[in-house]
Amino acid sequence: MTIAEKILARASNKKRVRCGEIVNAKVDIAMSHENAGLVSKNFKKIGVKKVWDSKKIIILFDHRVPAESEKTASGQKAVREFIKEQMIRYFYDMRAGICHQILPEKGHIRPGELVVGTDSHTTTHGSFGAFATGIGATEMACVWATGELWLKVPETFKIEISGKFKRWVMSKDLILHIIGKLRADGADYKAIEFYGETIEHMSIASRMTMCNLTMEMGAKAAIIPPDEKTLNYVSSRTELPFTPVYADEDARYEKVYRFDVDGLEPQIACPHKVDNVKIVSEVEGIRIDQALLGSCTNGRLEDMEIAAKILEGKQIPMSVRLLVIPASREVYLEAMKKGYIETFIKAGALVLNPGCGPCLGAHQGLLASGERCISSTNRNFQGRMGSADSEIYLASPAVVAASAIRGEITDPRRM
């Protein structure tokens, strides 16, 4: 069996499962953010008094922090009341950061487990060897009530990566390149397993970026088999036992893809689709109004580090707004200790509190008609970050930083 099949078999108390089979799976971790408000509203309709397990539900606020409107403030308040009433143990309010950074940071992600979250980028947690997938608020309400969820066992794609990244080329460039080749629906309903020397050499943060963005080619889950790096990270943050899961030698993969990063150049997803991927040098010189460094995709310490290296001692022109949003408080504090935050502020950036920022178009830096943003985030859909007549280009933190300095899309290798 593949890793996905093994985890779903274990979760549904079966010896074997087959692709296409629908199983009733027991959930290990259930995460919600502000939409916990909608989940709890639906939960109350079911008529069950207590949630199935108050230690397996994780809630935090990240999408609109601090509340950008009275409506949001009321929603967050209602969630706090629900949490108190249900005695939900792990609630981080707005004092942690983005959900997909916080779950592993606070030790809630373990290899071999089944994680569901009311957020599509829940696929991120497959980077620790979990089967992690996004679900809707109504089905989460049923998970809260019963601890179970129906899931179709997906076919698995095996993606093998070889080669060594050139300087200023990051895992973001690799995953954008893959999405460009497989297309936005290329892995719809599928699980992905990543293998190869490049993955083995990758940092935890870079792996998280890979699994996070597989959502943009439709993946249901994306899993990196846990290695020593994973086990060290997880063990240092959780006290609960866990069993890593690996694929059988005769596991069946629907497709096998191979990519080599030796000659890979910085990539960019052009408006308005994530699979509209080009080489940065093809679109260099396009003027930008805003540059955004952050998000569950690229708001981690190594992202701050590479951007700080590029921005060190430089000044951003007045024509550009650079927004920097560390993915968590832990990242923020580390970046501060290492001097990155000082570099950003001196360069002219606005450093915002950990959270999703303007990525989903709710607040903190929306775009006016005719404006263009280069962003380290994950979606460039028309109108997502503000006006329907604005444009979003997605790229790596290095490309974002280099572009902010020049005021136009820039290949970081030229800096």
Added chain:
Amino acid sequence: MILKGKVWKFGDDINTDVIYPGKHLAIFEPEEMAKHCFETIYPDFLKKLKKGDIIVAGKYFGCGSSREQAATCLKYAGIGCIIAESFARIYYRNAINQGLPILVCPGISKKIEQGHTIEVDIASGSIKNLTTGEKIQASRLPEFILGIISDGGLIPYVKKKLKRNV
């Protein structure tokens, strides 16, 4: 369940941000959600929509976010069902869980145009284009999914199930 309605035709890759903008995610009342479907890119949709209208779309309808508001808003705006060449995974689940009928029908975009009137049998997946007379067959929904839809969504379905188990 037999539905009859006028068609709203959409292309490929219609994403959740276009269906329901992120700025309205703080809204939890379905009737309120219904006021914002497609508002950024297709402002005419809500002005001309009639109860029972049917959406026919290309491939990968509902890609993007897990926000179920993108399914709820269409249901409460009056959309009777959605037929597409294919759906994004989470959207497909969300629509079913809301009790919004949804059918996968490869090739549908070439057979139905904006403004056509069609009749859809949700249980069998058979579609009749009343404007052209053409009959089209969509993929049949699995029994248990039909069960969720006929119960009116996942919440009533689970309520019923829990009652049985007591």
